[in-house]
Amino acid sequence: MPAGSSKKRERQYEHIRDSELESGKSEKRAKEIAARTVNKERARHGESKTSSRSSIHDTSSSRRGGQRSHSGSQGPTKEQLYNEAKQRNIHGRSKMNKKELADALGH
Known part of the structure; x- marks a missing residue:
């Protein structure tokens, strides 16, 4: 202190x-x-x-009481979404922006 x-x-x-x-x-x-x-x-x-x-x-x-823990203030990053899309073999993921990736993944 x-x-x-x-x-x-x-x-x-x-x-x-x-x-x-x-x-x-x-x-x-x-x-x-x-x-x-x-x-x-x-x-x-x-x-x-x-x-x-x-x-x-x-x-x-x-x-605030933990509102920003774990997922952050705006949820997962574009990189995190991209990696998840890659694991799920979603086509066209390299041309998608963050919102499009989230929509394709059902977030």
Whole structure:
């Protein structure tokens, strides 16, 4: 935690770190996730000297609650769709864009 953090942010950091450890993350990864989350919340609430644009304007991590896990914000990438189309032997896949690949695969 950065120097000068409030007791609330320290508790938040510990809670997130412990939660990540319980879900099977390594100590190093759990600390990183907790620090990033707390720093983003500090920036959002004006508690830090510097902050990125995405920290302030993006959906808050507490509200987002895992919406972007696994599939990402826009689903599978074009490359992932192409590889799946290749495995299914879909003809014309090399000339398809992302939407066309998704439609051909039934996504």
